[in-house]
Amino acid sequence: MTSLRTRVARVARDYAPHDHRPLDGYLVAMGAFGALAASLAGAAKLSGRPLPDRPAMADVALLSIATHKLSRLVAKDAVTSPLRAPFTRYAEPAGAAELNEEVRDGGSSVRHGIGELITCPFCLAVWVATGLTGGLVLAPRLTRLAATALTATAVSDFLQMAYSIAKEKAEG
Template identity: 40%
Template sequence: MTSNSVARGYDTEENVPLAGYATVAATFVASLATFAVVVRRRGVSLPERVPPYDLLLLGAATYKTSRLLTKDKITAFLRAPFTRRQEDTTAGEVMDEPKGDGLRLAVGDLLSCPFCATAWTAGGLVATYAVAPRAARLVCAGFGAMTLADWLQYAWTWTQEKAEG
């Protein structure tokens, strides 16, 4: 059974790039495995636990980096080979839709979905935290500050709209 017939059997409405998804997932798993092997061979001592404060920083930074990657106008150059602009939305964000087929479509799906990109951005941030916690905290604090600033911008806009009626 070919991957196209499996995809048609999976979703009759569209051609789902299952082989592309498998390639993307395999790349993620291979990256994690490579990281684990390198860390072990170099004798890096991994943290025994992640304190709640660091988890909050990692979470806020993961949220922001996934949105920067998938929604920000400025990062459109990264998405352009795999997506096309569907519309401009609020707060400098855009809606892109995947284009192409196979692996290109699968990568487009990843780069247009902040929820999908979260695993990748979290993986990078957590890997950095594991080998260089101080540097990771600093980077995460920067992205966390951006997240807080976004929420304050929304709160200000909401307050302003309520005051104006």
């Protein structure tokens, strides 16, 4: 009998014969996401908290901006680089307090898949939004408070950038 790992490796070779694609790492990430979502759903069910028929638009806006900020904070911020360091290598600065990093070559496909996930704010956004949405059900006051801080930070970032652009235009 062929092992699952061997079958996944064969599929990966057939899928991308000229490029390494860590499909088994992606499978692990998808499984972890499924476990996160199932855990949140189970916790919500056990808590007995009612699920809203339709989320309030204010909560959707709050969580959307907070998701944007937290995803970029984890994936790109210089201060969070120690969290990404086991999976990435520093490449170059990427603008205002952000870094470009490359996923480490070698090692396991799982490590590679995690590296791709944690350096991609678009990829992380699904995880962050799921966590914040679950938090809105399980601990709404705390989640709204944390999301408010993240949203205020995101708005501040955009204001800082707008100020810099306006200052450059005024001076030059």
